[in-house]
Amino acid sequence: MTEETYEVDEIIEELIEEKKDVKEILTDMKNICELMVDLAYSAVLFNNDELAEEVKALEEEMNKLRYQLEIRTMVAARNPEEAGQLEGILRIGAAAERMSNAAESMAELVLRDIKLHPVVRDALQDADEIVDRVKVGKNSKLVGKTVEQIRKDAKYGMDVISIKRGKKWIFKVDDNEKIKAEDVLIVSGFKENVKALKASK
Amino acid sequence: MTEETYEVDEIIEELIEEKKDVKEILTDMKNICELMVDLAYSAVLFNNDELAEEVKALEEEMNKLRYQLEIRTMVAARNPEEAGQLEGILRIGAAAERMSNAAESMAELVLRDIKLHPVVRDALQDADEIVDRVKVGKNSKLVGKTVEQIRKDAKYGMDVISIKRGKKWIFKVDDNEKIKAEDVLIVSGFKENVKALKASK
Incomplete structure (x- = not known):
């Protein structure tokens, strides 16, 4: 069994378990x-390899979703006419893949240390508000705190854009969401606040 | 004078007037x-031609910004070494263009009435929360209201994602922002609320 077929099996299993329909997949x-685009640009703007790595991880998620979309589509087509009607979905999947590939290629530029003119680099690094990735340690002071508390603890504006928990991403983060050990937080806010948060990781 | 050179002149003029630096352009x-990706997917999910048209308009904005980025880059390069250091910026511009082109091609699918299986179409249209475009008329009841008021007037959740005012877009909409006649609002919220808002346009 190759790695590729294993992955397809895993995707099919997820589809059956989660009963995801086309709308949920889309x-x-x-x-x-949206998160990939945000992080890819942020990786460039703040020259941040960690954000670029997250973009690559998200690209993997997109590939899985495209498989899921295709499998759902193929299963639904019971005759040539229906197959024709489902072709639109495959085109949507292709456009989605082009978008995420482009975001990944922007992130790759950061990982391959693109040459930036010092003036440009300085201009980019001279940002008050930044986006960063914070990995929450097992014994972190953040564990158990809600997102709202983290926002209030910060002196100035601070926001948790999304949380990666194990293999799952939380995109629309609720104020009452409690931070768990091993969470990866994508945060935006004033540089000092973000640095303080990273220090208490 | 062709239309193309006129556009480049306009872009250079904007650059000089606004003194945009690379960071601002990025x-x-x-x-x-980010807005293009949001609207392109929303156009597909809600089969909404108006949203797809906005994606196309935003693609034009992206083209202008890419020109601006390239002009800024070329002006900054005073010798071959510097030109080499600036090449990274051009690559970032190229990746940005690929992203926005892909978003546009997704929107195009909606405008070209892609064939969708009835089951899929029904599933997509059966959404409680939708994204839509509201053009504010000259005598609309919305004129003069703040975004916060609009949110409070809505029975359930409602959000103004962005506002297009003339040629300019407001991306991070302030609660105190007052709606003006001719504004185009991109809103998300429960279907009934959005419909009510469109009715009072």
């Missing part, structure tokens, strides 16, 4: 794609 | 690109 794609 | 690109 909504997941939308959320992931 | 930040604008980030905001536009």
Whole structure:
């Protein structure tokens, strides 16, 4: 059994377990794609390899979702006419993949240390508000705190854009969401606040 | 004078007037690109031609920004070494363009009435929360209201994602922002609320 077939099996299993329909798959794609674009640009703007790595991880998620979309589509087509009607979905999947590939290629530029003119680099690094990735340690002071508390603890504006918990992403983060050990937080806010948060990781 | 050279002149004029630096151009690109992805998927999910048209308009904005980025880059390069250091910026611009082109191609699918299986179409249209475009008329009841008021007037959740005012987009909409006649609002919220808002346009 190759790695590739294993992955397809895993995707089919997820589809059966989660009973995801086309709308849910497209909504997941939308959320992931928006986050990829945000993080890819942020990786460039703040020259941040960690954000670029998250973009690559999200690209993997997008690939899985595209498989799911295709499998759902193929299963639904019972005759040539229906197959024709389902072709539109496959085109949507292709456009989604092009978008996420482009976001990934922007992130790759950061990982491959693109040459930036010092003036440009300085201009980019001279940002008050930044986006960063914070990995929450097992014994972190953040564990158990709600997102709202984290926002209030910060002196100035601070926001948790999304949380990666194990293999799952939380895109629309609720104020009452409690931080767990091993969470990966994508945060935006004033540089000092973000640094303080990273220090208490 | 062709239309193309006129456009380039206009872009250069804007650059000189606004004194946009690379960081500002990239930040604008980030905001536009995120909105494009949001609207392209929303156009598909809610089969909404108006949203798809906005994606096309935003693609034009992205083209302008890419020109601006390239012009800024070329002006900054005073010798071959510097030109080499600036090449990274051009690559970022290319990746940005690929992203926005992909978003546009997704929107195009909606405008070209892609064939969707009835089951899929029904599933997509059966959404409680939708995204839509509201054009504010000259005598609309909305004129003069703040975004916060609009949110409070709605029975359930309602949000103004962005506002297009003339040629300019407001991406991070302030609660105190007052709606003006001719504004185009991109709103998300429960279907009934959005319909009510469209009716009072």
